[in-house]
Amino acid sequence: MPDTAQAVAEPVAQNQGDSADSKTKAQAADFPEAVATAATGAGGSIDILLDMSIPVTVTIGTTQIPIRRLLHLGPGSVVKLDKPIDSPMDLYLKDTKFATGSVVIVDGRFAVKIKQILGLGDAKTDQKQ
């Protein structure tokens, strides 16, 4: 049990009688020990999170580059990536790769057409670097 701390406030009016009123006692908070037990809940539904926003990131590819070369990059530099030109783009839900797709143009803007949802059958999931 933690020691009880006692803070003594400066008395405002010492001649008003009860000196106990001029003292504020502070006691250390003591939280009970929590013991994990087997989950008994029926399990929540993701429905309560349906309106939560998650960033979807489309990456073209990755590569390893020496720091020296990275620091010397400038306008006109070309960084070749590891991915062949006919490979699909990777789509990440936050940091988790969840799909692949191909880039298309819709009304002058980039869009991606879903080619594969990962996690189905033999597809592997991946973590964003």
Next chain:
Amino acid sequence: MTQTTETIPGRAKIQQLLAAIGSNSRDDSAQVEAVDYDWHLPHFFNSKQMKQLGVFTAKVAALIAEKFAALCQKNFEVTIASTSEHFAGQFLGQGQDNNTQGPRNYYLPFGLGPEDPCGFASIPPQTAVIWATQLLGDASSKEGQNRSFSDLEMALLYDMTRSVVEAIAAANEKCAFRVSADSMTDSLPIQLKGTEEFCKITFKVKTVGSEAVSEAHILVLCEKLAPAIADSTQPIAKFSDKDITSAIQAHVEKISIPVTVQLACVPVTVEQALNLAVGDILLLDKKIDEPALLIAAGRTVCKGLCAKSAGKYAIAVTDTFFETI
């Protein structure tokens, strides 16, 4: 299949056969000697340098004998008992606890300048008694090592100890140490962190014809002692902090790190994500003439246009953000 022992040649027979063809078997008794590496001690000097240090300390010993002789008008024999390396942490407990019972060593700091002590002479109490009295002819003093010294005795002890420092300086001009205190002290005279590497030279002093032997120590930072033996070793170069940083940066710059080219990032709700299916088109909020981002270590370092190079995706850099990161 079994084989009787009679068909297997014995060790003696094998030796005979090998001798007949001019080959000797390896001596099984030969053992490889292994010496424990003491991690508690520094290894600033290699074995070759330690030998050179031995030559240097022998010269110091001879000079101490000369200086003591000149000071006391007697002949002295000074020998080096040991030369060893220690981390300063081993000394930190010495001479700092004022409550420690019993006699304590006397110290005299020295260095290349008065403000830069790099070592100290350490005189055990029993040696202090000998040096301050018996070696100076005051044989009448038979009191123990616990007694306090008079001012005159402390001055004589100081002179003796200072001559030790002068002997080091005379042995090699690159170790031109000078005492950096006007009197002896009974607490460590140098501020130590504990990781400094010290060379401890223990020497014994004896008056010729006498049996009384006194022992004292010289402790010097290894790096300050190194120039004394540096003639035949690698030159000790001095580098600035900037030089060191540049050298390390050159190594760091050789490291390859992963970079990612991100075409776009668009927020979707969980409901939209759950409803995605193959064939769906996800609109990205980016015009086709807008650049992609090159991301390293979570930071956008460049932007550029998507391209291809030698059959692979590429990014043609149009701008960098190194200045703003």
